[in-house]
Amino acid sequence: MVASSATAVAGLSTAEVTERQRRYGSNELPAPRPPSVTGRILTQLRDPLVLVLLAAAVITALLRDLSDLAVILLVIVLNTTVGVVQEIRADRAVAALRRMAAPAARVRRDGADVTIPAARLVPGDVVRVEAGDIVPADLRLLEAVRLSVDEAALTGESVPVARDAGEELSAGTVAATGRAVGEVSRTGADSALGRIAALVAGQPRRATPLQRRLAGLGRVLAFAAAGLSAVVLAVGVARGQPLGEMLLAAVSLTVAAVPESLPAVVTLALALGAHRMARQAAIVRRLPAVETLGSVTVLATDKTGTLTEGVMAVDRLVLPDGTEVTLTGRGYDPEGSAEPAAGADTRRLAEAMVLCNDAALAAPGADQPLWRAVGDPMEAALLVAGARCGVPADLRERLPRVGEVPFDATRRRMTTVHRHPAGGHVVACKGAPDVLLAPGGPVRIDDDGRRRALDAAAELSRAGYRVLAVAGARRDESGAEHDLDLLGLVALADPVRAETADTVAAFREAGIELVLITGDHPATAAAIAERVGLTAGPARVALGDDAAAADLRTEVFARTGPEQKLTIIGRLQHSGAVVAMTGDGVNDAPALRRADIGVAMGRGGTEAARQAADLVLADDNLATIGRAVREGRRIYANIRRFLVYALSGGTAEVLIMLAGPWLGLPVPLLPAQILWINMNTHGLPGVALGGEPAEDGLMHRPPRRPGQAILGGLAARIAITGTLITAAALGAALLARHAGGPWQSVLFTVLGLAQLGVALAVRVRGGRERNWGLDAAVALSLALQLGALWLPWLRDLLGTEALSLPQFAAAAGFAAVPGLVTLLLVRRRRGAEQAGRPVAGGRTPYAPPVATACDEGATTPEGGVR
DSSP: OOOOGGGOOOOOHHHHHHHHHHHOOOOOOOOOOOHHHHHHHHHHHTTTTHHHHHHHHHHHHHHHHHHHHHHHHHHHHHHHHHHHHHHHHHHHHHHHHHHHSSSSEEEEETEEEEEEGGOOOOTOOOOOOOOOTTSSSEEEEEEEEEEEEEOHHHHHOOEEEEEOOEEEEEETTEEEEEEEEEEEOOOOSSSHHOOOOOOOTTTOOOOOOHHHHHHHHHHHHHHHHHHHHHHHHHHHHHHHOHHHHHHHHHHHHHHHSSSHHHHHHHHHHHHHHHHHTTTTEEEEEEEETHHHHHHOOOOOOOEETTTEEEEEEEEEEEEETEEEEEEOOOOSOOOEESSSSOOHHHHHHHHHHHOOOOOEEEEEEBBBOOOOSOOOOOOOOHHHHHHHOOOTTTTTSOOOOEEOOOOOOOEEEEEEEEETTTSSEEEEEEEEEHHHTSTTTSBBBHHHHHHHHHHHHHHHHHHHHHHEEEEEEESSSSOOOSSEEEEEEEEEOOOBBBTHHHHHHHHTTOOEEEEOOOOSSSHHHHHHHHHHHHHSSSSOOEGGGTTTTTTTTTTTTEEEOOHHHHHHHHHHHHHHEEEEEOOOOOGGGHHHSSSSEEEESSSSSSHHHHHOOOOOEEOOOHHHHHHHHHHHOOOOHHHHHHHHHHHHHHHHHHHHHHGGGTTSSSSSSOOOHHHHHHHHHHHHHHHHTTOOOOOOOOOGGGOOOOOTTTTTTTHHHHHHHHHHHHHHHHHHHHHHHHHOOOHHHHHHHHHHHHHHHHHHSSSSSSSSSOHHHHHHHHEEEEEEHHHHHHHHHHHHHHHHOOOOOOHHHHHHHHHHHHHHHHHHHHHHHHHHHHHHHHOOTTEEEEOSSSSSOOOOOOOOOOOOOO
């Protein structure tokens, strides 16, 4: 349909353009003012755990313990640097949206057609758009000739949408076919891209579950360390010990009680996890996001390109006699097959699909590893289907087109006429089934045949397919669109990825519920959700307009826009869920930023989505998220493993300093000895624990409760292990004192060796991997602990005495007890978990807010052929 007046439009004058540029500004998205580097650094330093480390640095500086001071400062600088760098990278989302705008535009000004930078467009400009162009601003169409627009980046719609004169085009969409002339209606921040950019900029980064848990832990440890140190100081002074000496001991105990290597352990564990995930096609943009995956309880997934391949493909053909032909293959690759093998009727249908077609296929090349569509993706899918049915590639050359009646939104069909080399003409027609099969329409068919064909088309539509009817004829004259024979029905869809169903099942087994959020048609979305096993029965569907009031058990949200996706994610988070969101389009960017973890498609996604996300999938494969979730759970388990180890040792040191004086040991440990043990045991072995492999069955457990503290379920284990270490160390010291031996050095030795034994006891056992780094770290720490007894300069520094071999053997025997008991308890606990028995202090499964069962009577909105 053409509006002839547009071609005569002279366009704006230079004076009008100048005035409108002054009024409306540039056709660019406003760049937000980034935070200063100083502000970013101060934000990182306000973290409670970092504040504890800063306090520890001040204390160690006062004690002139330069080695500990250097380590603590290094950890602070490392964490702050990583955090600032990741923030800067994450804030590029809006910049990516600006880059999506078309670089140039063909515009009519002062009566002449000129090409200008798109940034110089103003409302009222007359712009020309052709197939392949990015729409440079929001336009109101004046002319539209066979125009279809790919709006997937903005709406999630999986197929191009026909647009006609009088309708609107949004900035950032792509003209797939045809040509158009439009008047600019909105530019810059007022355009569709600008509104989405504002949504992205308005979504602050949420602290990850790990960050929230560590912040709470930091506050608890800070208050506990200060309180206990005050008690030690008061007890010592009350027993007549010198104030200066006890003050030094209390300050040393404060440092010892705080696991200052925890940030280093977390950073290393996250960095190792990011490296492992990168090798599995998952690129991490924010380090805390690595662990967040292990906390996910709900995965809100896009459809196109995530559950599906992101291409159009013919899945099946239905011949007039009801015979179904299933086609197999991958993407737009012509290689494939038809089952049953293509016969004469199938071949005739396939030839008509190829002839009535304006698309082409581009073979793989150096910059394009896969076959791709040139032109309308739906027509490209018909070409591929023809090739899989055996139609030769040169058919359109052998049967040249001599006439056509193009598709338009009113006729809803396309007809082409081709000259046959043997004489006569071949007519091919495709369109909506209700149009081609309507009484008085172009297809000659009896009432029974019409009913059967329409029923078959309706059934395919309910299954989520886009359905076309194809007709044709061979005649002497070149007339078209009358007395055509129905050749069959074509069912097109975006094919489900081969591995999607298994991946969805794996997520459900891991206790992660899936929600499908898409801009596609409700019937299509519901059919895909049921096909991949996302629902246990008929899908519970809600439209985007109803997102704010929809039941949280809804499994499919269709026809959703950017604001509605934000509403859905926000409601899930408010209900207590930890939400991961996948997406690939510009319309997904705000929700990716809002989610606890945003996952973007790296191969087929937009740059805006990638920059807004925390994780980018290089292979666009949902199964990669499953592997990343496993990695996140491994990291969290290792952080908790380290806390059991480090806090058990810290608890033992506090108990020894509190109980020792009451047992006749005036000053159980000197400040330098406390610091040495703390650095030696919590340093290398503690960091190495962050690299432990994943336990067996990790993905068969439910996700942890979002509100669970990081020490949830660990207090009893820490208390038991800490008490065992305390009893072993004090028992050995009392026996040595009774025998007249160097009891303080014995206590020092047992305390250090016992903690190293616990490190080996809490490690992961079984599986195919072994963390050799932990073995090396424990061996080195053991050597340093022994050096403190037998190297003269270290003895002078730490105030220790050399032990005889019998004394050392006895101390080693006492030190082995806590590790052996801990090992037995760990094995018993893991055995109970594998047997499915409840364990004291274990985790209660979290019930996600999104259920899998559907209520009786739930209805699915009906869909049809668009």
